[in-house]
Amino acid sequence: MSTISHTTPIGVNGIGRIGKLMAWALTHRAEQESIAISTGREVGAGIKDLAAYLEYDSTYGNYAKFYWGANPKKRVEIRDKTLYLNGVKVIWLNDPKYRVAGEIPWADHGVELVFDTTGKATDPTITEPKGLRGHLAHSKKVVLTAPFKIKNKGALMPDDAVTVVGGVNIHAYDPDKHAIISNASCTTNCCAPPIKALVDHFGDKLLSFAITTVHAATNSQSTLDTVPTAGSKDTRKNRSTFNNMIPTSTGAANAVLEVIPEIRTLGIGSQASSIRVPTNTGSIVVMDVSIMGEYDDAYMHGIMRSYSEKYPEVMRYSDESLVSADIIGSTHSTVYDAPFTHRRTSKRGSEYFTMFDLNFWYDNEYGYVCSLLRLYDHMTGRG
Numbered sequence: 001m002s003t004i005s006h007t008t009p010i011g012v013n014g015i016g017r018i019g020k021l022m023a024w025a026l027t028h029r030a031e032q033e034s035i036a037i038s039t040g041r042e043v044g045a046g047i048k049d050l051a052a053y054l055e056y057d058s059t060y061g062n063y064a065k066f067y068w069g070a071n072p073k074k075r076v077e078i079r080d081k082t083l084y085l086n087g088v089k090v091i092w093l094n095d096p097k098y099r100v101a102g103e104i105p106w107a108d109h110g111v112e113l114v115f116d117t118t119g120k121a122t123d124p125t126i127t128e129p130k131g132l133r134g135h136l137a138h139s140k141k142v143v144l145t146a147p148f149k150i151k152n153k154g155a156l157m158p159d160d161a162v163t164v165v166g167g168v169n170i171h172a173y174d175p176d177k178h179a180i181i182s183n184a185s186c187t188t189n190c191c192a193p194p195i196k197a198l199v200d201h202f203g204d205k206l207l208s209f210a211i212t213t214v215h216a217a218t219n220s221q222s223t224l225d226t227v228p229t230a231g232s233k234d235t236r237k238n239r240s241t242f243n244n245m246i247p248t249s250t251g252a253a254n255a256v257l258e259v260i261p262e263i264r265t266l267g268i269g270s271q272a273s274s275i276r277v278p279t280n281t282g283s284i285v286v287m288d289v290s291i292m293g294e295y296d297d298a299y300m301h302g303i304m305r306s307y308s309e310k311y312p313e314v315m316r317y318s319d320e321s322l323v324s325a326d327i328i329g330s331t332h333s334t335v336y337d338a339p340f341t342h343r344r345t346s347k348r349g350s351e352y353f354t355m356f357d358l359n360f361w362y363d364n365e366y367g368y369v370c371s372l373l374r375l376y377d378h379m380t381g382r383g
């Protein structure tokens with residue numbers, strides 16, 4: 001069986017928001033002696049600037065404080081020109097040729113599993129070294145921290161690729177078969193578990209669901225207005241992040257169909273959209289659901305409570321009055337906001353149906369990284 005050991009060094013390609021926090025989360029647990037990170041380029045004036053970037057964070061404070069509380073001992077150190085996070089050696093791959101995945105010498109550092117967090121290689125069908133599959137030249141498996149995007153519309157999903165979401169279909173991952181694994185998006189990790197709970201509970205009585213994520217800003221947006229690149233499809237992303245609510249598309253509806261195929265077979269309607277807002281992290285999925293029959297809030301709370309008890313690391317049931325800042329640092333993929341549930345039952349002829357407005361919070365950065373960690377635990381047989 002092609003299982004990866006949880007003590008084997010892990011590779012992280014790209015250290016933007018998700019890659020940096022992945023390096024934090026992996027070294028915090030300190031199970032490996034080393035991890036390898038590829039920036040595919042130099043950073044500032046060298047290793048000191050890399051260390052400072054990894055130590056301090058405008059959203060989460062700093063590495064040591066985030067995990068070990070006030071006045072912690074220093075956990076980011078440079079010894080003999082080598083960087084250590086919490087005593088774990090960080091092998092830094094900065095050669096510009098490593099921007100091509102197939103050129104990164106992962107195996108030389110004992111890496112068997114790579115997390116690709118660049119957002120630049122998302123197509124599992126591409127065989128050129130620069131694509132996601134390129135990592136497999138020097139490692140056994142690669143996890144994409146985003147949904148797959150197949151550019152050639154006629155191409156089929158390769159047999160060795162799979163999309164998994166914790167609390168939904170994580171067991172779809174077959175260690176003997178799958179080498180390229182997508183952990184879907186943060187929004188899919190937030191909305192798929194409660195949708196799975198609803199589909200399992202109501203079956204074809206669930207008529208439809210529509211989700212809107214009110215999503216924090218990401219680096220794919222523009223600080224101030226910028227000129228759209230040639231062929232740009234979503235020019236709203238070129239508008240200033242600071243002072244706008246920016247409607248944009250999300251692949252969440254498609255990804256949910258992929259991980260919960262019953263939605264298609266039962267003929268349940270689905271739709272998703274996204275509005276980017278000027279916060280640094282902390283997002284909410286607003287989910288409108290139509291169900292045949294008459295139900296009250298307590299009935300819905302019961303469904304969500306039992307799902308959160310079944311998957312306590314994935315879903316949290318909250319009866320607090322949360323706002324987005326309260327969710328920063330949350331390790332859950334999804335937090336059900338019970339008090340913000342709204343519902344109305346209507347009658348058409350002799351039939352009743354109930355429309356619910358349900359709300360789920362998520363830390364789109366750290367919460368998502370924790371879902372990657374749970375996937376990693378599953379793949380290494382630790383979780």
Ligand SMILES: NC(=O)c1ccc[n+]([C@@H]2O[C@H](COP(=O)([O-])OP(=O)(O)OC[C@H]3O[C@@H](n4cnc5c(N)ncnc54)[C@H](OP(=O)(O)O)[C@@H]3O)[C@@H](O)[C@H]2O)c1
Nearest residue numbers: 014015016017018039040099117118119146186219364368
């Ligand atoms: N942010 C979120 O809330 C979130 C949540 C879930 C999933 N995701 C997904 O995770 C991925 C990363 O998102 P992010 O927010 O972390 O983006 P980000 O902050 O822009 O980070 C991406 C990093 O990858 C680096 N990079 C690009 N190409 C590279 C290459 N060939 N080799 C090495 N490094 C490379 C970039 O650095 P350079 O300056 O060198 O190009 C950048 O630092 C995206 O697919 C995104 O959709 C994001």
